[in-house]
Amino acid sequence: MAIKVGIINVTGYAGAELARILWGHPEVEVVSVTGRSEAGKKLVEVFPHLACYDMTVEPELGPSVDFAFSALPHAASAEACAPLVRAGVPVVDISADFRLRDAAEYSEWYGGEHPAPDLLEAAVYGLPELYREGIKATKLVANPGCYPESALLALAPAVEAGIIAPEIIIDSKSGVSGAGRGLKLNLHLGEAGESVSAYGLEGHRHLPEIVQELAAMWPPIEAPGPSKPKVTFTPHLIPMTRGILSTCYAALVAGHVPAGGAAKPAVREIYEQFYKDEPFVRVVEAPPSTKQTRGNNMCLVYPTVDVRTERLVVVSVLDNLVKGAAGQAVQNMNLMMGFPETMALDTPAVYP
Numbered sequence: 001m002a003i004k005v006g007i008i009n010v011t012g013y014a015g016a017e018l019a020r021i022l023w024g025h026p027e028v029e030v031v032s033v034t035g036r037s038e039a040g041k042k043l044v045e046v047f048p049h050l051a052c053y054d055m056t057v058e059p060e061l062g063p064s065v066d067f068a069f070s071a072l073p074h075a076a077s078a079e080a081c082a083p084l085v086r087a088g089v090p091v092v093d094i095s096a097d098f099r100l101r102d103a104a105e106y107s108e109w110y111g112g113e114h115p116a117p118d119l120l121e122a123a124v125y126g127l128p129e130l131y132r133e134g135i136k137a138t139k140l141v142a143n144p145g146c147y148p149e150s151a152l153l154a155l156a157p158a159v160e161a162g163i164i165a166p167e168i169i170i171d172s173k174s175g176v177s178g179a180g181r182g183l184k185l186n187l188h189l190g191e192a193g194e195s196v197s198a199y200g201l202e203g204h205r206h207l208p209e210i211v212q213e214l215a216a217m218w219p220p221i222e223a224p225g226p227s228k229p230k231v232t233f234t235p236h237l238i239p240m241t242r243g244i245l246s247t248c249y250a251a252l253v254a255g256h257v258p259a260g261g262a263a264k265p266a267v268r269e270i271y272e273q274f275y276k277d278e279p280f281v282r283v284v285e286a287p288p289s290t291k292q293t294r295g296n297n298m299c300l301v302y303p304t305v306d307v308r309t310e311r312l313v314v315v316s317v318l319d320n321l322v323k324g325a326a327g328q329a330v331q332n333m334n335l336m337m338g339f340p341e342t343m344a345l346d347t348p349a350v351y352p
């Protein structure tokens with residue numbers, strides 16, 4: 001029998017994408033969807049593309065759900081998730097609320113006190129490629145941010161193998177849906193169209209999440225300089241709807257990979273081994289483009305070496321609303337509920 005699932009805040013981009021993906025899930029029945037300003041409307045009135053659902057948007061989640069997703073903004077999300085988790089309902093939180101393990105760091109980056117600091121210890125960071133067993137065993141998953149997901153999947157094999165120095169540069173580009181559905185001047189077509197801009201240069205909120213996770217896997221390496229990662233992360237807004245492309249740079253540690261032209265195949269081998277059993281990460285033969293993952297749950301990773309500077313360069317692409325949000329959340333639910341990990345997610349990208 002299908003489990004009864006609730007989506008808190010179906011009316012944002014991430015919530016709507018969850019509803020779209022869950023429609024194709026054979027073990028799930030979506031029984032309750034919530035939204036604030038659209039409460040009382042039929043879901044099809046808000047989102048004509050979700051006409052498959054005959055449901056009304058409710059102000060609060062119905063009482064009898066077996067599993068819940070929250071796609072609320074931060075702070076509101078932890079407040080909504082906490083009573084469910086305390087009542088034993090498994091939850092995937094797509095917001096940032098349970099990603100940072102330290103409540104003081106959360107306050108520093110997100111402002112205000114954490115709404116449920118007592119639950120931080122129970123939360124597992126929802127990146128199956130790093131934390132699969134923990135995800136299976138928990139009732140509260142903190143779904144990764146879309147930028148961190150792309151950066152961590154690009155860097156994890158190199159970090160775990162101990163082949164890069166701690167100074168890392170992550171240059172990321174995101175489509176406008178990454179900023180959500182709310183009206184903002186910089187997202188208007190006339191502002192964002194035919195233009196590219198950098199933002200968050202003095203410290204984007206995803207930076208502490210990236211550093212936390214890189215530090216957690218950082219091996220002791222005999223390299224000069226700091227023994228923990230020092231990350232420069234620069235996000236850019238680009239005029240497309242979906243997709244993130246991250247290019248990550250770090251110096252190779254002398255002696256840890258062969259010099260010269262042999263470095264590239266050696267690095268590639270490390271990446272292929274790391275991801276050989278992963279259903280949603282593929283090490284590709286040529287630099288990928290965001291369109292290759294549009295609408296599906298894949299992350300494509302292209303590692304190479306700039307032999308002139310002895311620097312690792314890794315490009316990763318994913319769809320911020322799928323592997324970067326709703327698809328990742330469903331993958332996590334599959335693990336938490338003991339369903340096949342790829343259920344409802346094993347679809348090709350939309351092309352062109």
Ligand SMILES: NC(=O)c1ccc[n+]([C@@H]2O[C@H](COP(=O)([O-])OP(=O)(O)OC[C@H]3O[C@@H](n4cnc5c(N)ncnc54)[C@H](OP(=O)(O)O)[C@@H]3O)[C@@H](O)[C@H]2O)c1
Nearest residue numbers: 012013014036037071072073076095178180181182320325
């Ligand atoms: N977009 C992405 O690519 C992406 C990726 C990964 C994670 N996320 C995370 O997913 C969550 C949702 O993001 P999104 O992009 O889907 O946002 P969104 O499209 O902007 O939707 C957020 C909606 O939440 C409602 N809302 C705002 N404050 C609220 C509150 N206090 N209580 C109840 N409803 C409230 C607003 O709707 P009304 O004003 O109409 O009520 C707003 O339109 C965020 O935590 C975000 O960080 C997003």
